[in-house]
Every structure is written in C-alpha cells, then in structure tokens.
Amino acid sequence: MSALFRIGDLAKQAGVKVVTIRYYEQAGLMPVCERTSGNYRVYAQEHLQRLNFVRRCRELGFTLVQIKDLLQLSACQSPTCADVCNVATDHLKEVESKITDLKRLAFELRRIGSSCDGKQSSAECRLIASLTNA
Incomplete structure (x- = not known):
C-alpha cells in the first residue's frame, strides 16, 4: 500500500x-x-x-490552460512527443517575447535613471518628469 x-x-x-x-x-x-x-x-x-x-x-x-493541455496529452494514448513539444514551443515564444519586452524596459529605465543626479527634490526629479511626460 x-x-x-x-x-x-x-x-x-x-x-x-x-x-x-x-x-x-x-x-x-x-x-x-x-x-x-x-x-x-x-x-x-x-x-x-x-x-x-x-x-x-x-x-x-x-x-493553467497549458498545464491542462500537457496533462491531457500525458494521459492520452495517441499523442506524440511532437504534440507535447508544440505546447512547449508556444510557451517558449511567449517567454522570448516577454524577454524582449523586459530588455526594452531595462534600457528605458537605465536611460531615464542616468538623468538623475540625486541632488534635486523629488518634485524636480528628472526621472519623475520623464515618467510623467512619457
């Protein structure tokens, strides 16, 4: 048991x-x-x-939908490894797209952050102004 x-x-x-x-x-x-x-x-x-x-x-x-798909594929008698790989490939495309977006975000934050010398008050901060005027 x-x-x-x-x-x-x-x-x-x-x-x-x-x-x-x-x-x-x-x-x-x-x-x-x-x-x-x-x-x-x-x-x-x-x-x-x-x-x-x-x-x-x-x-x-x-x-959760992708996980359900994987679980259904694993329980099914006829799926191939290619069926499982299709779910993973679709997810990989989503991950790569997010990575691209995050790299753009990091670049923009570095650009905006480099304009901050830390001497102004928060009301005069170029970073706040940049975000406000975006």
Whole structure:
C-alpha cells in the first residue's frame, strides 16, 4: 500500500500551500482524492507526483490552460512527443517575447535613471518628469 497524505502533509511534501492544492483541484489540475470517514481529504503518491508536475510547470511560467493541455496529452494514448513539444514551443515564444519586452524596459529605465543626479527634490526629479511626460 502506498503512503497516504492529508492535505497539509501533501502541501509540505510538494512545497506549496494548502490553498494552492484546493485551487488546483477546483481548476481540474488535480485528480479527485479519497476522503476519510471524517471527511478529510487523503492523497496518494500519484497526487504528490501530479502536484510536483503542476508546481514545476508553474515555476516555468506555463499557464493553467497549458498545464491542462500537457496533462491531457500525458494521459492520452495517441499523442506524440511532437504534440507535447508544440505546447512547449508556444510557451517558449511567449517567454522570448516577454524577454524582449523586459530588455526594452531595462534600457528605458537605465536611460531615464542616468538623468538623475540625486541632488534635486523629488518634485524636480528628472526621472519623475520623464515618467510623467512619457
């Protein structure tokens, strides 16, 4: 018999909060768990594996929809690795677009910040003026 966890133990094992597990359950990312006679949730090792998968996907920035897609692909008998790679490739494009936007933002902040010599009051600050007049 595999180990059984209550929700707090599962949360601790996976490094997430209890509320996160409940949210993932409501979002359909976690399979239904058993309940004790006292109506406590009881989770098996498979739940921990699924939760770790979802947590890692979230750490990598996948959306809940993308995670659902990956979970469906992993449960399906006929998908290919290419199907899974398509989800990852779409996410990579989103990540690269965000990186481009962040680089533009960093450049602009450096440009605006370089105009600040720190001697003026905040009312006279060129950085504030730059942001106001943008």
